[in-house]
Amino acid sequence: MMNIAETGVEPVIYSPPLSLHGAAVEVYRTYAGLDIQGRRVFEDMLLRHAFLQDGPASYGKWKKSHEHIVRTPFLELLSGTSVDMAEAWFDWASDTALRELPVAFCRGMILELLSDLVRLRFKEQARPGAGIYTLGKSGPVMYYSPVNVQGAGIDVYRIYAGLMTPERRVLEDVLLRHAFLPDGPYAYGDFGKWNLIYRRIAYLQLKLMISLQMANAWREWASETSMNRLGPDSCRGVVRAMLSDLVRLKYLEAPLPGAGTGSASKKVRSKQCKMEGNKR
Secondary structure (H helix, E strand, O other), rough: OOOOHHHHHOOOOOOOOOOOOOHHHHEEEEHOOOOOOHHHHHHHHHHHHHHHOOOHHHHHHHHHHHHHHHHHHHHHHHHOOOOOHHHHHEEEHHHHHHHHOOOOHHHHHHHHHHHHHHHHHHOOOOOOOOOOOOOOOOOOOOOOOOOOOOHHHHHHHHHHHHHOOOHHHHHHHHHHHHHHOOOOOHHOOOOOHHHHHHHHHHHHHHHHHHHHHHHHHHHHHHHHHHHHOOOOOHHHHHHHHHHHHHHHHHEEEOOOOOOOOOHHHHHHHHHHHHHHOOOO
């Protein structure tokens, strides 16, 4: 992290939310020190773990034969964030694995942490590197039909499928804000003119940073959802269902980066052996 001599700005002291305990506190603190690209890598990993079918496997009871399940995200974080972030995540995942929690509980735990990280990122306004997107591949290799999304949401999904990575990030940020920030569901509820204020903010962001087509598709989806007169929690569920399908699409398109790094693999194996020794 940049120090005060380099930036001329006094560093922020990050206090983890009271909802976080144990190894998750160090994950939060380490994430707070990452730049925007590193934070993106970690958020993407948590989204994958929360919404893909085999995502929670890294947090379940570990066996030696399942070592690759833990190694892949560890290597991803090692190459895309930092050693500290990779180790903090590993300690959190291993601590969770020792508790042998049900899959549904693991997904909830992941979403709870992601919620705290999203709140932190959107609360910051002047952090160095904020808003910088890195270019990725140009578009999907093939089209996957959405699992959870229906009605007007299908157009949002289809347009997202044809976007490049920077534009995809814009929509993902809008949905992350709606899924995890306190006023997020207001864009999907039936609140009359008050509701239109929150809908207009997202609409303008999508129009300016992606396209008019995406903005219109999202507005139709939000309007359709509001007709169902859902409560805040149900609105969050609608948004998370959309995020789930977008995550499935993005990670079915290409293999994960960072697989096959020898030295890092040895580091994971040594940590695995240490953890198994503690179990005994």
